[in-house]
Each structure stands twice: as structure tokens, then as C-alpha cells.
Amino acid sequence: METKKLLFPFTSIVGQEDMKKALLLNIIDPSIGGVLIKGEKGTAKSTMVRSLVQILPERKTVKGCVFNCNPDSPETMCQYCQEKLSKGIDLEEEYTPMNVVELPLSSTEDRVAGTLDLEHVLKTGEKKFEPGVLAQANGNLLYVDEVNLLDDHIVDLLLDSAAMGVNYVEREGVSFSHPSRFILVGTMNPEEGDLRPQLLDRFGLSVNVKGEKEIDERVEIVKRRLLFDQDPEKYLKTCESNLTEMTQQIISARHTLKSIFVDDILLQKIVKTTTHFGIDGHRADITLIKASKANAALQGRLEVTDVDVKETAPLVLMHRMRRRPFEESVLDLEELDECLQSL
Incomplete structure (x- = not known):
């Protein structure tokens, strides 16, 4: 691995x-x-x-505020920060992880x-x-x-x-x-x-x-854990470049998210999918749209596609599907694909 x-x-x-x-x-x-x-x-x-x-x-906060208020959003600030603003007191800003x-x-x-x-x-x-x-x-x-x-x-x-x-x-x-x-x-x-x-x-x-069943994979997990326990800082050092790259990918995706486009046809597909699988209410529709947009942003794209919906639908729908007690919900991916291709 x-x-x-x-x-x-x-x-x-x-x-x-x-x-x-x-x-x-x-x-x-x-x-x-x-x-x-x-x-x-x-x-x-x-x-x-x-x-x-x-x-x-990192994120921008009001320096010294115990509620970590966002200085760019005065309407959502705590009462203490709002009182300072009403008195004309400037709020210091800082970036904190x-x-x-x-x-x-x-x-x-x-x-x-x-x-x-x-x-x-x-x-x-x-x-x-x-x-x-x-x-x-x-x-x-x-x-x-x-x-x-x-x-x-x-x-x-x-x-x-x-x-x-x-x-x-x-x-x-x-x-x-x-x-x-x-x-x-x-x-x-x-x-x-x-x-x-x-x-x-x-x-x-x-x-x-679920736990890994394949022997070689289980051995690799144990080896990595032992290496980490032996010298955590050294182990994390080997992952540093990957972690830095992932942080930058998240920052870029957050910026891209504001420009993501979802057309009406895809919205119809999402609503048809949640209806087909018997999901109650509208929370699943909205969540699936948001998750699909975030997935597109993570991939660096400006438009949501069927692939984004297919990759995120199991995460959104499985725990919302009707099931009997002690029965595990399973989403049929072929059935999901047919729903997306039907429009």
C-alpha cells in the first residue's frame, strides 16, 4: 500500500x-x-x-472573543462584540487554525x-x-x-x-x-x-x-500504528507533504464552491432520485445538492454532474431509507444509476 x-x-x-x-x-x-x-x-x-x-x-476571528466571532459577519456576532461595534470600538482580527x-x-x-x-x-x-x-x-x-x-x-x-x-x-x-x-x-x-x-x-x-478482513491490509495497519507509537513526530513528518496538499485542496474547494453551478435538469434528477427511494421530507434533496456541489468543488470543477450525485447519494440517502429494526440500509447503485439516466 x-x-x-x-x-x-x-x-x-x-x-x-x-x-x-x-x-x-x-x-x-x-x-x-x-x-x-x-x-x-x-x-x-x-x-x-x-x-x-x-x-x-485557518479562519478569521475577532481577537480575544471567547465565541470566535467572524469579523466579516457583524449580524452573527455575539452580544459582546455587537456592543463594542455599537460604541464605535474597532475589533481586532486574527487568523486561527x-x-x-x-x-x-x-x-x-x-x-x-x-x-x-x-x-x-x-x-x-x-x-x-x-x-x-x-x-x-x-x-x-x-x-x-x-x-x-x-x-x-x-x-x-x-x-x-x-x-x-x-x-x-x-x-x-x-x-x-x-x-x-x-x-x-x-x-x-x-x-x-x-x-x-x-x-x-x-x-x-x-x-x-468495517474492519479490514484482508490479511496484508491488516498487517499494514498494525505496522503503521506501531511506527506511529514509536515516534509520532517522525511518522507525521513522512505525511507532511500530503497533508499540506490536502489543506490547500480544501481551501481551493471552499473558494470554488461559491461559483458552482447546478442546472434545472440535474435538480430534477436529484428530486426524482430521493422520491424513487422513498425518502421523506425535503432535507435529503437539499443536502444531496449541497454535497454534490462540494464534491464538484473538491474535484476542481465548476459544474455539478451525474458523477457527483452518484458519489454522494449513498452518504445522503442510506440512513434516511426506510428499514426494519436491526436491518442495515443498502442503496442499490445500479438502481441509482438508472434513476439518473432516466432524464
Whole structure:
């Protein structure tokens, strides 16, 4: 196996390419809605997600703002930054690298959303907000391991914030809001229980991964892991040029995305495809369009083609397809191809 085929250290598993693509598409266009990665234990799900920190691009933020506000978007800034602007105070800018923020499984609602110091409000009349994980996650990637074991109301809170881009906290009639735009990535082992269908639908993309069965591939995985453990810095040095190239590809794709064109015929094909496979609602239509555009941008093209739809449709549709309990959803690629060729 050639090193250049690997994006991240020692990951070579069934479904790796789909997992890699799903993560990259969301980095290019965070509005896709995040990724849910399902897989048996020991399939490098966490390794893949945490390795993303090596290729995440820089972003512009307001210097000193705990909410990582975007200085180019005053309407989405936190209340503190907006107050400074209203007083004519110039906001300093800086470039900071995106990061992977992890949510502990035992997190409470206050730890996730943050809390208002009501005592401070009563004494001074000024709002004092203690930021939570959603403040730290703004502009970053939020990783939730074993997302299926989180309390449903915490998962709802994460998905709502990811969809709206705002975290709103209210206590005893006192409210505070701040931007919370992030890429939500959840991993889970289906053997430990599944998410409700309503929650599954809220994830933009989903991918299933399995352990490698081929002996030589498994040996290569073990060798790479041992090399990494022996000297992580030396190992990553061997991947440095590939990682730098991937970062530049992401930056270029983000810029290209603004100019991507989708014609009406392709829109009809996408809607016909989601209808054919019995997908409820319109979220899948919109997500498939966004994912196809991001895929075209990743390939350096300015127009979406059938190939983009075919490559991203399984990621968008499989977890939304109707299935019986304990039954795994499978998307027939030949049937998908026939749908795309019928118009």
C-alpha cells in the first residue's frame, strides 16, 4: 500500500474512502449538516476524526472573543462584540487554525450550552455568560464519540445549534445568544444501540465502516500504528507533504464552491432520485445538492454532474431509507444509476 493513498495515519478500513469523503465535504461546506460515522469497535473512527486537525484550514476571528466571532459577519456576532461595534470600538482580527473540539459523554446541558450568572445580573444589571462547549465549537469541528449514548435532549440541543448556527440560553427570564456554527461529527457502534430516526435524519451525511478482513491490509495497519507509537513526530513528518496538499485542496474547494453551478435538469434528477427511494421530507434533496456541489468543488470543477450525485447519494440517502429494526440500509447503485439516466 502506498503512503500517498492515505490521508490520515494508519487508517485502511472498509468504508475509509466514504468516511474520508464525508468529512472533507463537510469541511468544504459546513452547511451540509455534519457526519454520522457508524462502525464496529476498533475501526479507527475516532482516529480519523481527531486526525482532521492536521488538515483543517485557518479562519478569521475577532481577537480575544471567547465565541470566535467572524469579523466579516457583524449580524452573527455575539452580544459582546455587537456592543463594542455599537460604541464605535474597532475589533481586532486574527487568523486561527480550526480545531477539533470534543464533547465528553457525561456532559450536562449547562456544560454544553453554557450558563447565565443570575447573581451577577441581579447585582450589576449586566449579563454575565459562562461559555459552554457550543461557544468553543463555533467555527470549529465538534466531535461527539458514542453519540448514540448521549441523552436525547443533548443530541437535540447539538443538532438545533448546528442547524440554526446560534446557541440561545434563557434562565429565569434572562436570555443570551451567541454564534454557534460548527461541523458536527458523531461516531457510534450500532451494537450499543441506534439513534431515533428523527435524529438520524438531522445528520447531513452518514457512513458505515468495517474492519479490514484482508490479511496484508491488516498487517499494514498494525505496522503503521506501531511506527506511529514509536515516534509520532517522525511518522507525521513522512505525511507532511500530503497533508499540506490536502489543506490547500480544501481551501481551493471552499473558494470554488461559491461559483458552482447546478442546472434545472440535474435538480430534477436529484428530486426524482430521493422520491424513487422513498425518502421523506425535503432535507435529503437539499443536502444531496449541497454535497454534490462540494464534491464538484473538491474535484476542481465548476459544474455539478451525474458523477457527483452518484458519489454522494449513498452518504445522503442510506440512513434516511426506510428499514426494519436491526436491518442495515443498502442503496442499490445500479438502481441509482438508472434513476439518473432516466432524464
